[in-house]
Amino acid sequence: MTDAAPTPWLTVIGLGEDGLDGLSIAARAALDAADWLVGARRLLDKVPPGHAQRIVWAGLDGTLDAIGAARGSRVVVVASGNPMWFGVGATLARHFDPREILTYPAPSAFSLACSRMGWSMQEAVAVSAHALPLESIARHLYPGRRLVVLSRDGETPAGIAAFLSERGFGPSRMSVFEAMGGSRERRIDGVAANWWQPEVDPLNTVAVEVLAAPNARIYGVTPGLPDDAFIHDGLLTKREIRAVTLSTLAPRPGETLWDVGAGNGSIAVEWLRANPSGRAIAIERDPHRAEVIRINANRLGAPSVEIVEGEVPEVLDTLPGDPDVIFIGGGLTSGDTLEICWERLPSGGRLVVNVVALESAAQLIAFQKRYGGTLTQLAIARNAPVGAMTKFDPMAPVIQYAGVKA
Ligand SMILES: C[S@@+](CC[C@H](N)C(=O)[O-])C[C@H]1O[C@@H](n2cnc3c(N)ncnc32)[C@H](O)[C@@H]1O
Structure with a gap:
């Protein structure tokens, strides 16, 4: 005998910079029906006040406990972009039964950046300098490679430019996308070796087309580095x-x-x-x-x-x-x-x-x-x-x- 599928009580809604305007009708209905609304302050600010009680995401364990305690009522977590991509969606699905969760993804920063660049997503490599130090990009330094790097903060693009230049990849082309999808969206194009912006908007994603200078060391992909x-x-x-x-x-x-x-x-x-x-x-x-x-x-x-x-x-x-x-x-x-x-x-x-x-x-x-x-x-x-x-x-x-x- 199989267990009856649990009824979803937790809804995860991906928000873009355009806030509620970008939501599907179903996601909007779920948001309007929420008893509890949970999320980072930046995202909660995009939702006009309603009847739902709010929990500002503060620390993983405390927030998961608060969400668990609200089980039985309608809980909505707002996350950025696609919650299943470098987001809280997977964390929630590990903590609760995934069958208790309904997720409405918005386009990810990866998909938005590829659209802006005209890159096919399957050919671009996603790297998170948000979850890991930006040096992770060193594994992907091959001429012609296209990288979409999630930034930790406003200084990440300058850090990427410096790292690329130091490693002999100064000619790489960089496009920084700030606050994609919203009214503040701005694009900055440049070359790593001449990068001039020490700081940009903290919400940014960097598209890099890797190009090598003659002094670049280009390693093979298999083990046995020189x-x-x-x-x-x-x-x-x-x-x-x-x-x-x-x-x-x-x-x-x-x-x-x-x-x-x-x-x-x-x-x-x-x-x-x-x-x-x-x-x-x-x-x-x-x-x-x-x-x-x-x-x-x-x-x-x-x-x-x-x-x-x-x-x-x-x-x-x-x-x-x-x-x-x-x-x-x-x-x-x-x-x-x-x-x-x-x-x-x-x-x-x-x-x-x-x-x-x-x-x-x-x-x-x-x-x-x-x-x-x-x-x-x-x-x-x-x-x-x-x-x-x-x-x-x-x-x-x-x-x-x-x-x-x-
Ligand atoms: C923790 S990740 C979350 C990614 C998210 N789940 C998604 O699908 O885009 C946060 C990083 O995503 C990038 N990001 C998310 N939304 C963005 C936007 N609207 N414009 C530019 N970058 C964005 C930034 O690099 C930010 O540091």
Whole structure:
């Protein structure tokens, strides 16, 4: 027997800058019938006073509780644009049964900006500098790419222009759209390298057509960035080994990686570049390297890397939640690190370990005998001059362990 579908009592209405004028008849009727009206002050101000009691959105938990307490009466939440796109719609649908919710979306800032630019939406990439640091755009810096960037505030366009210019993408064309869809709408066009407006209206969206200067570094989309893409002090998983390691780690959407002994952060950064909906926690004891991880993460479009400073294995006890995948990038100095990491993995979790030292390799061999998994030797040699001729310079071979917890 299936449960009867719950009756919707919560209505989410997307408002554009044109306020009630842009609403469908059905959305307008729902708004007029509301007992409770919930939303950010800016949006509530667009609704003329009526009989509904108002709750100004202030903090997630408190507001969700207030909405829950009004269950049974007609509650309307007003949100901006399409509430299901970087909006409260999805938050509400996670908290309440989605079948209790009716949503009336308005066009999103993404759809409005694409319309203004004459871009097809499926070819443009949406990036939120509202939810994440604007450095996230670094993952999308390919000539010809079209980006629609949601701004955090009035200084975001200048920040984007500066970031693009610093990274060699100063020729990129930028169009800033302020308060789209309303009477205050204004468009500002320019080129990143010559951007002149330090501040615009806080409600703005930026369309960027990425164009590269000759000095721009343009990276491939697959893992294995060049070593010099990272700032590092030599403690770096080298490009070829890194590419194989990312393939072994095999990131899946939403998964959490612990990069144990993260060094300069190259594995955590590449994990997130390949898997932006995932999480990467970089664990590093050296405070200077922890700072470098932050710089690398920002430069390479993975600003959501979480950095934990501390000594392995002790610091692992302080980490909340379980990882899906653990990478140990070398330096298996403490005898119990392997066991502790294995212990923290849920069943089905994956462990990948790279070592160079034979003592560490011995630990891996014993571990593999006990728990199964595979051992692979990765031996790379790069060309180097020998007098006028060329030879191969072998790097120290890396022993890679890969295991899945039963
Ligand atoms: C939290 S997001 C909400 C997006 C919304 N759900 C939508 O569909 O547009 C807020 C960001 O959207 C952008 N935005 C929303 N409405 C806009 C408008 N009318 N004009 C320009 N930008 C807008 C701004 O970049 C703002 O910082």
